[in-house]
Amino acid sequence: MSPRDTSFHASGDTLLDVRGLTVRTDDGRVLVDDLSFTVASGERLGLIGESGSGKSLTTLALLGLLPDGMTATGSVELAGTQVVGAPEKRLTAVRGRDAAVVFQEPLTALDPLMRMGRQIAEPLARRTGLKGRELNSAVTEALVRVRLSEPDRIARAFPHEISGGQRQRVALAMALACDPGLLIADEPTTALDVSVQAEMLDLLDTLVREREMAVLFVSHDLAVVAKVTDRVLVLKDGRAVEEGPVLDVVTAPRAEYTRALVAGARKLESALDLRSPR
Known part of the structure; x- marks a missing residue:
């Protein structure tokens, strides 16, 4: 099957607008550093990086779910609602309605x-x-x-x-x-065996397509991200090192860190070959 169109959906309304997102611990350590990206309605963005790159903390900050001892600054607008600094009542209204999350475990x-x-x-x-x-x-x-x-x-x-x-x-x-308009999938298949993982990815793809939802798909597995996303944002040590259409990033990575991820990705070629058209 031919790969689906992976160009950025510029005509879609911006559903998630992240500007200068920074996550710090109470003792001043920076865990996510000045991160900016957008997700348009109906778009699929992959957030890729190794363990400790700041992926999961980013997703938690998007919904105001950071654990005690961590604080987010910058701007996160989700469906027009400012998340950073918002009271819990407003965040509760956003969760589930505008965005929902599926965690690894x-x-x-x-x-x-x-x-x-x-x-x-x-x-x-x-x-x-x-x-x-x-x-x-x-x-x-x-x-x-x-x-x-x-x-x-x-x-x-x-x-x-x-x-x-x-x-x-x-x-x-x-x-x-x-x-919800946005589904955040944080390593949703990592804990599953290979056959169940494939079934879960197929199910996720089908449901998202039927509902025309936007997806932020978080994973350390570049082959999985290549199957289900349009664009990819690569994180290292809490900072963005590369961003672009997924086919461009995995076939011609610019950053040395991305090249290492591509070199280490299992079954990446088959993942690209089997991508279903939208």
Whole structure:
């Protein structure tokens, strides 16, 4: 199959506008340094870098989720809302509605003491006002949409009672339940085995295309990023070292660090060959 068009969608509205984002610890260490980028509506941006490059901290800062002891400065506008310095009430309104996140390990995002169905139902009820049978039907539909073959059983289960791949699909169902404009996928397939990873990437691609959502796909795996994104931003030590259309970056990298990532990427050629057209 021929690769899809990877040119930047300049005509799309800017959904996420990041300017000079810096993340510091309370003792003054800079972990993300003066980072700027945009994501247009419907665009897919890959954020690539090795462990410790600042990828995950960047995604947390985008939703005001930095842990205690860290502070963000600069500007993060998400669907017109300024995130940096915003009160928690405003951030709560943004999360799920304008952007949602799927993390590498869903056990960190799922409540171990709450059944899966209820974890999807609560944000749905808040956003849509659905109740009773209508809410239950919406939960079942959300689970079916992520290709879970036994939605009723999954809805009744606790996180420890289902597999890692099933938990990741539930986490994806939760993220998509309120139809956010931007999906942030932070290493969503890293903890899965190869076959389950391929299924998850295919599912993610299909759902995002159907909903015409924007995606910020975070990974250390350049081959995975090459499969699912339009543009790529390369991070090293919290700073951007290269940015551009994904095919340009992986076939003619300018930065020495990017060249090293390309040289070390597994199955990169097959990833480029198998990219599906939009």
